[in-house]
Amino acid sequence: MALNDDLKASVQSILGTSFKERDGQKIPTSADVSLTDGAVKLDAAFLYADLAGSGLIAKQCPWDTTAKIIRAYLDCATRIIRARGGEIRSFDGDRVMGVFIGDAKRSNAVKSALQIQWATRHVIEPEATSRFNSVKNNEVKIRQACGVDVGMSRAVRAGIRNNNDLIWIGRPPSFAAKLSDVREYPYCTFISADVYNRLSDETKYSSGTDMWEKRSKNFAGVPETCYRSSYWWEPK
Template structure:
């Protein structure tokens, strides 16, 4: 395969000249649904990124096998909960997973999913890890996560080359939800944009008449965004 300067310049010129063939998506697209050459699928969806916090400390303080088992357990639980709530898993990035939700209750379903992931981390993974792994117990390691959610219009585009490609997601909802999953604020582990919060059904917003979400703000792309954070987990 040619990779010299002239060839790479030609490829960039070709890609910059692409005229995308866009279509509306009724379901969450997978890679095979989007043409590599010029395909694009527009979706109105909720993006949920859930990130395992403190994995660097895990790697430093624990045997690699322990770190691998903890990360695998987190991704396993998160993936199962995303699917349970009608989402589709479309990306893994180290210790982070991305779920995409569509449909009439997409905001509510995704937010409940985020709170259930929080519960699974605190009530299942943490105590099991402390019981099973001496390095976690002896080092006082707290296994935590953060889930970030945003909703909006996003395009799925296939990127890479033949046999080496995947979907990339172009739009604020995808990038802002990823940003929110990086927030580290003691006590709060689920963050949603104002757009998601405003679309929540009562069962995803309140418990016994009490609002489960606290307003806050975050800087993103040079602007201040209103977000809502919750420290209320939910048992699956």
């Protein structure tokens, strides 16, 4: 079959799919979801952690220095997400997505985000500055942002046999990803109103002071209430 015929047949098959949706009791992996027609419905918090300005870092630093900085960031983010009960479900360049479920999913995701900010500011940036002249001499600033949203989403598999992965359908992963793209340093953690309204006190207040500022961001053509914070949280 010619490639164009193969493409037409594949699109017709995919667009004609009737998904077999089921409620998720755990965060699914690719192996848990049928490539043909599987869909898992999940109430979860989504955290996107995104290293800011990696293109500028690559422009000013040797490739291996850039690679080490990106690896260090993703390593710290992954370790923190896992330590707070989240599961990693996507790497995309210099960005990672964590998924959290359970009663404390909002607070666990937000605590992870604040700890990723601590690691970036207090571990990665000073260590990179002390080690690499290209970072120090060019005054490279290592920054990042995290976005968190919560709600019902669906996980389905996309791609072809032996070349596929989960994709997440719904507002929460999309809005979390958009929030992680915001650059308003020193504000580096951005959360939706649905997350903020049910945070634990320890992730909402610091010594009685609200750590979050109310803002508004456009998403899918409409303004959405969100909150930003310049705080960080040292992991213990």
